[in-house]
Amino acid sequence: MGFSTDAIHAGQIPDPTTGAVITPIYQTSTYAQHELGKSTGFEYARTHNFTRQALEKNIAVLEKGKYGIAFASGLAATHALMNLVKAGDHIVISNNVYGGTYRLYELNMKNYGLDFSWVDSTDLKNVENAIRPNTKMIYVETPTNPMLNLTDLKAVSELAKKNNLISVCDNTFMSPYFQNPLTFGIDIVLHSTTKYLNGHSDIIGGMLITSDEKIHERIRYIQNAAGGVPSPFDCWLVLRSTKTLAVRMKQHEENANTFAKFLSESGYAKKVIYPGLKNHPQHELAKKQMRGFGGMVSADFGSLDAAKKVLNNVKIFTLAESLGGVESLISHPASMTHASVPKEERDKMGLTESLVRFSVGIEDIEDLIADVTQALK
Ligand code: P1T
Numbered sequence: 001m002g003f004s005t006d007a008i009h010a011g012q013i014p015d016p017t018t019g020a021v022i023t024p025i026y027q028t029s030t031y032a033q034h035e036l037g038k039s040t041g042f043e044y045a046r047t048h049n050f051t052r053q054a055l056e057k058n059i060a061v062l063e064k065g066k067y068g069i070a071f072a073s074g075l076a077a078t079h080a081l082m083n084l085v086k087a088g089d090h091i092v093i094s095n096n097v098y099g100g101t102y103r104l105y106e107l108n109m110k111n112y113g114l115d116f117s118w119v120d121s122t123d124l125k126n127v128e129n130a131i132r133p134n135t136k137m138i139y140v141e142t143p144t145n146p147m148l149n150l151t152d153l154k155a156v157s158e159l160a161k162k163n164n165l166i167s168v169c170d171n172t173f174m175s176p177y178f179q180n181p182l183t184f185g186i187d188i189v190l191h192s193t194t195k196y197l198n199g200h201s202d203i204i205g206g207m208l209i210t211s212d213e214k215i216h217e218r219i220r221y222i223q224n225a226a227g228g229v230p231s232p233f234d235c236w237l238v239l240r241s242t243k244t245l246a247v248r249m250k251q252h253e254e255n256a257n258t259f260a261k262f263l264s265e266s267g268y269a270k271k272v273i274y275p276g277l278k279n280h281p282q283h284e285l286a287k288k289q290m291r292g293f294g295g296m297v298s299a300d301f302g303s304l305d306a307a308k309k310v311l312n313n314v315k316i317f318t319l320a321e322s323l324g325g326v327e328s329l330i331s332h333p334a335s336m337t338h339a340s341v342p343k344e345e346r347d348k349m350g351l352t353e354s355l356v357r358f359s360v361g362i363e364d365i366e367d368l369i370a371d372v373t374q375a376l377k
Contacts, residue, residue, distance in 0.1 A: 140153075
């Protein structure tokens with residue numbers, strides 16, 4: 001099936017009781033059992049929820065995986081991954097990831113005897129050199145938040161297989177519409193469904209997708225045992241949103257592409273970062289492993305004052321954390337999403353105080369360009 005057909009139908013059957021075409025919100029904590037020891041297969045809603053199951057199947061299909069396991073947030077999914085390793089184990093991870101991922105792993109999970117090497121994974125040699133006898137996992141985010149650095153997914157998955165390591169990719173920025181890491185041999189895909197998958201900035205959610213039986217079994221166990229599950233209503237909202245993922249992503253990309261070119265030619269920004277620009281250092285890799293370049297654009301305005309000018313004066317772009325919604329957002333990574341990353345680390349990767357991140361929405365592009373132009377003037 002094509003992507004849109006899957007997005008609209010996968011995991012969804014008319015409701016067996018009423019024929020409702022849209023999967024209902026199964027808003028219940030528990031299920032009546034026929035007799036002692038005989039249930040419908042649904043016993044307690046932390047373990048089983050039909051709306052959640054429909055969403056898990058839907059996103060698993062879009063990611064070309066067998067299993068989806070839903071969580072209450074992207075970070076709950078990020079946290080659940082750590083149940084695949086144990087004290088004494090080591091993880092090699094991209095140095096530029098979402099700031100909350102850095103905070104969770106480096107500032108919290110380290111206290112449980114886990115060790116992390118933060119490497120520039122744009123160069124595979126850095127990943128390879130960081131592998132130790134106790135390494136168990138390679139974790140990459142590509143494109144990264146907010147520097148839009150890419151990691152070669154095929155090369156990473158091959159390196160992981162050679163060393164018997166679990167490979168993970170945070171695919172939040174691309175969404176399954178533009179990139180499917182499992183098809184390059186990556187073991188687990190992570191999504192903050194808060195972003196493009198839901199796309200309307202009205203829920204918080206996360207998802208892990210895998211085709212590996214053992215990994216699925218372990219994560220499914222943890223989903224129930226630790227209980228960080230999303231509500232049926234939130235699952236329903238994401239399920240309704242994936243139906244329009246293809247049309248939204250096409251428009252996000254078309255707008256971002258025009259927006260990145262406008263910013264580059266405007267002369268206002270010192271540097272514009274977008275994987276679709278020919279001057280992006282990994283433009284060729286982007287064309288190889290992505291089917292499009294996405295809706296995120298970052299730009300360095302040269303000084304904090306210049307950055308503030310655009311951040312504080314836009315009227316259609318909203319100054320806010322998050323991304324991937326239909327409405328355009330603007331943010332200041334150094335003081336917002338990546339504030340928990342030490343300044344030396346931020347500076348090393350170019351995440352300066354003058355960097356501004358744009359989540360280009362699907363409004364009329366002329367209005368978005370006019371908005372940023374008036375703010376810069
Ligand atoms: O916010 P939450 O649903 O818990 O997802 C965390 C997360 C994971 N991975 C990536 C790549 C992310 O961007 C995020 C969340 N990011 C933001 C809130 C942000 O503004 O960048």
